Amino acid sequence: MRPKLDGILETAVYVDDMQAAHSFYTDILGLKCMVAGERLSAYDAGPAQTLLVFHRGHTREDVETPGGVVPGHDTTGHSHFAFRISSDQLSPWRDYLNEMKVEIISEVTWPAGGQSLYLNDPDGNVLELVTAPLWPNYQS
Numbered sequence: 001m002r003p004k005l006d007g008i009l010e011t012a013v014y015v016d017d018m019q020a021a022h023s024f025y026t027d028i029l030g031l032k033c034m035v036a037g038e039r040l041s042a043y044d045a046g047p048a049q050t051l052l053v054f055h056r057g058h059t060r061e062d063v064e065t066p067g068g069v070v071p072g073h074d075t076t077g078h079s080h081f082a083f084r085i086s087s088d089q090l091s092p093w094r095d096y097l098n099e100m101k102v103e104i105i106s107e108v109t110w111p112a113g114g115q116s117l118y119l120n121d122p123d124g125n126v127l128e129l130v131t132a133p134l135w136p137n138y139q140s
Contacts, residue, residue: 002030003092005129006046006084013079013125014056020122021053028100029083039063045083056123082116082128084138090115093129110134 015021022041025031031043031051039058043051056074063070085093094117097104105126106118114134119127132140 001092001096003085003089003096005029005031006086011051011081013051013081013121014054014059014075015121015123015125016056017122018053018055024121025051025053028102051081078120078124078126080126080128082130085129085131087115087131087140090117090129090131093117114138 013021018038018041022033022036025041025043026033031045033041034044034050035042039055041053043053045051054074056076060072060074062072094104097117097119102119104117104119106116108116108118110116110133112133112135114131116128116130116134119129121127130138132138
């Protein structure tokens, strides 16, 4: 059974392979795709939280929409973002990722007491599953 996500704490992700990213975010992490396209996909990551996955190199130009212009943006290299999880979900996530053959690349216990599991998506972006307490605005 897939452990529960509490939402996105930090976000910024660009990928080269939209299909591999879609499979990872839907099949492995269990996020619901709300919008899918060649340029971007949007995933429901919790109440009022959205993960945007942009196709690297396809978002540099401004985009005109009926509501206004969306400024162009892009990045190179690997990005990082974190999902909030409750402390009782840390072990289930560790077990689930191992079962799904997703490598945990690092585990960290933070000075405030929170714990993180780090893993990569198919493009090498660094994802973090993190428990409170971590930041002053993320306490249990």
